[in-house]
Amino acid sequence: MEQNVLLSLSHISKRFKTEQALKDINMTLHQGEILGFLGPSGAGKTTTIKIITGQLRQTSGEARLLGTDSSNIDASIYEKIGVVSDNSGIYKKMTVWQNLYVFAGIWQVSRERVEQVLAQVGLAEHRKKPAGKLSKGQTQRLVLARAVLHKPRVLFLDEPTSGLDPSTAVAIHRMLLELKEEGMAIFLTTHNMEEAAKLCDKVALLHDGEIVEFGSPQEICLKHNRNKKYSVLLEGHRELELDQNPENVRKIAGWMERDEIMRIHSCEPTLETVFLEVTGKELNV
């Protein structure tokens, strides 16, 4: 096995009573890598996280986390991983500081580390506030702070930025990138394609319990860039969309020479259009 593989899934499937939630999931996560699990609601993102972190048992297949099979995970694995689920709770009656400090007790983390994390998520001035009084974004940051308090090797985040305003989301992205720099591997789920494209080294497009596309956001987009197109805005506000062919190239060159072009860009697909394309196809089958 490769040296820095922290997580590997092979042929994971999960069947609930009436439905097949996951079909055949295969993937690996390396140190210092951010992997995004993308998919529409009900695709099986949360189910996957729960299986990997030992909160749910797979029907078949193997998930290895830090060298241990996740079906016989014991509590000590949680000293090395951080988990933020889609409904991770906080102790509302405790202060922000206490919320972190009690977990510092569990992981034997120093006061200084608590201070450090508190500053990192920008909650230092709210330390004395009861956690129940925090805003949604602040609560999410507190949950994140708690999950990284013990410097886990792998961090699992189930929709870390859903329902947050753009500036808080950006702050969280910045923090995740910092953590990645420190060598942490991050596994996150999201509905947000833009976020994934910006943040993730690898993304997996999940649809109906299957990974329909896997790779770096760039790779995926380029792969689906089959018929190249250019969008051109000419003087007089004429907007054109032109396919790549010799005739159009000559046309564009002519406009350029006469300085008639106000705006031009290539129309390669975004993660979002790829996703719609891929999942749309799947639906048509």
Place this chain on the structure above:
Amino acid sequence: MNSLNGNMQSMEMSAYHSAQRAGNLHKLAAVARIKWLCISRNAMIMIGPVLVIGMVYVCKILYGINSGGTLVPFMRGVLLNIGITMNICAEGFIMVGTSIAEEKESHTLRVLMTSSITGIQYFIGSILFPFMMLMAVNYFVLFISGIPMDIVPWGSFFFVSMVVSLTSCVLGMIVGICAKNQMNANLISYPFLMVFMMVPVFGNMSEGLHRISGFLFTGVMTGMTECLAGGEKYVMSSLDIAVLFGELLISILVFLVLYKRNGYEKD
């Protein structure tokens, strides 16, 4: 040579285990701290012991006024019974049960379980503070009930009080494991309350109830306090011991069976 190696190994092993145990103590302490912070801030729960002590104290004064300052032994027994059973049942089941239900409601139980806290650490951490509270209130009620202290069999009182409080905490864990939220926890507690509180309290009023009461762990406790209130010497019978340990064991078993099935929380 071999045996030396073996010794070395076992020494290393035991060092390893004690280091591990020390680590576990940290986790236990952390859970206990969390529980203390939660329970002590939950007015619904904390009002209980205050109510018990207040009630016993006020009743004592009121009855005392009517009967010229001294309580008849029967009254003393009733007071002590009510105080102690109320403490053990209402406080035990509810304090432990609701605090677990509260953690389910706020989704923090899952957080704890995914932060390297084991089931047994959560169990012990959860009942530590309520257990000490129950013990303390038991003694408090004993002191203010007006029973002459020189007839109290301290050893037996401590022993019975301890086993009974522990049983009540374990029953509270069962309530907690079954409950989905705090309302639900109260609802589940009521049948336990009816049996373990009402039967011993009204035990002195009917022969039938009195007999049943002898087979309940709370009944063993009230049996002892009735003796004390009547100024008699209390001698623990083997039935008492069997009931105490039997019910503690049964409740632990029921808890384990439930825990093995779904953990603390069903997914």
